[in-house]
Amino acid sequence: MKVALIGLGSVGRGVAEMLAKKDDLGLVLTGIADSKSAFMDPDGIDITRVLAKKKKTGSCGDQHLSAADVIKKADYDALVEVTPTNALSGEPAIGHIKAALNRKKHVVTSNKGPIALAGKELRAMAKKKGVSLRYEATVAGAIPVMHTLEHGLAGNEILALYGVLNGTCNFILTRMAAEGLTYEQALMEAREMGYAEADPTYDVQGIDAAIKLVILANTIWDNGVKLADVDRTGIDLLTPDALRLADEMGCTIRLIAEANPKKRLLRVSPRILDKNHPLVFEGTLNALTLETDMAKQITLIGRGAGSVETASAIIGDLLYIRDRYVQRA
Numbered sequence: 001m002k003v004a005l006i007g008l009g010s011v012g013r014g015v016a017e018m019l020a021k022k023d024d025l026g027l028v029l030t031g032i033a034d035s036k037s038a039f040m041d042p043d044g045i046d047i048t049r050v051l052a053k054k055k056k057t058g059s060c061g062d063q064h065l066s067a068a069d070v071i072k073k074a075d076y077d078a079l080v081e082v083t084p085t086n087a088l089s090g091e092p093a094i095g096h097i098k099a100a101l102n103r104k105k106h107v108v109t110s111n112k113g114p115i116a117l118a119g120k121e122l123r124a125m126a127k128k129k130g131v132s133l134r135y136e137a138t139v140a141g142a143i144p145v146m147h148t149l150e151h152g153l154a155g156n157e158i159l160a161l162y163g164v165l166n167g168t169c170n171f172i173l174t175r176m177a178a179e180g181l182t183y184e185q186a187l188m189e190a191r192e193m194g195y196a197e198a199d200p201t202y203d204v205q206g207i208d209a210a211i212k213l214v215i216l217a218n219t220i221w222d223n224g225v226k227l228a229d230v231d232r233t234g235i236d237l238l239t240p241d242a243l244r245l246a247d248e249m250g251c252t253i254r255l256i257a258e259a260n261p262k263k264r265l266l267r268v269s270p271r272i273l274d275k276n277h278p279l280v281f282e283g284t285l286n287a288l289t290l291e292t293d294m295a296k297q298i299t300l301i302g303r304g305a306g307s308v309e310t311a312s313a314i315i316g317d318l319l320y321i322r323d324r325y326v327q328r329a
């Protein structure tokens with residue numbers, strides 16, 4: 001199956017490296033683009049060369065070509081869209097995804113913006129065009145949440161869900177509890193470790209977790225919820241005293257995203273949890289508990305971010321498309 005890749009940052013590089021390393025998967029890269037350049041080869045790109053060029057010059061290809069050229073002209077079956085998330089406009093990803101769907105190309109993305117803002121429209125468009133739109137990597141990185149919902153829990157009614165969907169917040173809360181650090185000290189440590197962005201607003205105010213909650217709720221219940229519907233409190237106002245008091249009760253505090261349509265609950269907030277609760281773990285991991293009618297409670301835990309970890313979810317989606325659509329064609 002031929003693949004075009006838009007975005008060659010942390011995730012795009014992970015995908016490209018894994019496509020080069022795992023050449024037995026039968027996934028051939030025929031188009032690639034970053035913000036400044038692009039490159040196409042219908043017979044398969046020399047990935048090692050392109051990655052070396054990107055590292056050396058900052059561009060992956062020809063500066064006269066763009067992502068739009070790859071999406072509109074390259075020879076590919078599936079587009080991988082991994083440009084930065086814009087939670088307000090969803091662009092440039094929405095435009096990229098629509099252009100690929102219009103060409104009847106399958107799309108895989110890790111970009112939360114287009115799915116949270118226009119997921120319903122994009123899913124309908126994909127269905128109309130007879131292709132697949134998959135976005136496993138948008139929620140909880142490497143954890144196969146969507147595959148579990150679609151396959152492992154097929155036939156189950158999902159009653160409710162709750163989870164730790166932001167590793168940066170989990171790291172900060174872990175460090176505040178373990179060392180009695182202030183929020184500012186723990187945030188500085190998270191920055192030094194490369195876990196927090198220069199502007200941590202999306203993470204610490206619960207926006208990132210809320211976007212993932214919206215994606216999950218709309219995927220499971222198709223209830224048309226938006227970011228503004230999420231009752232959201234971040235961790236940026238938490239004091240070491242709050243964590244110390246929780247500790248005295250044998251508990252700790254975690255940023256929990258939770259949804260229960262029957263209770264009209266859609267919330268991201270710091271919650272006091274018993275230290276033995278399955279959602280209490282250290283560091284940057286993510287976890288999600290699904291409450292279902294038949295399987296009852298299932299908790300998935302794993303890496304919520306990372307270059308190769310996120311590539312794992314993207315390659316899983318690509319192989320699903322290859323097996324379901326492309327090999328049969």
Ligand SMILES: NC(=O)c1ccc[n+]([C@@H]2O[C@H](COP(=O)([O-])OP(=O)(O)OC[C@H]3O[C@@H](n4cnc5c(N)ncnc54)[C@H](OP(=O)(O)O)[C@@H]3O)[C@@H](O)[C@H]2O)c1
Pocket residue numbers: 006007008009010011012033034035036058067082083084085086092110111112113137138141304305306307310
């Ligand atoms: N990092 C993770 O662990 C992780 C996990 C799950 C989901 N995600 C999501 O995955 C997406 C990619 O994340 P990332 O960490 O790889 O981001 P990143 O490191 O910022 O890389 C973004 C890439 O997109 C390129 N780009 C920006 N605007 C573009 C445009 N208009 N056309 C073509 N390319 C464009 C950039 O080009 P230049 O190289 O030229 O700047 C860069 O290569 C984001 O939506 C993010 O939220 C990330």
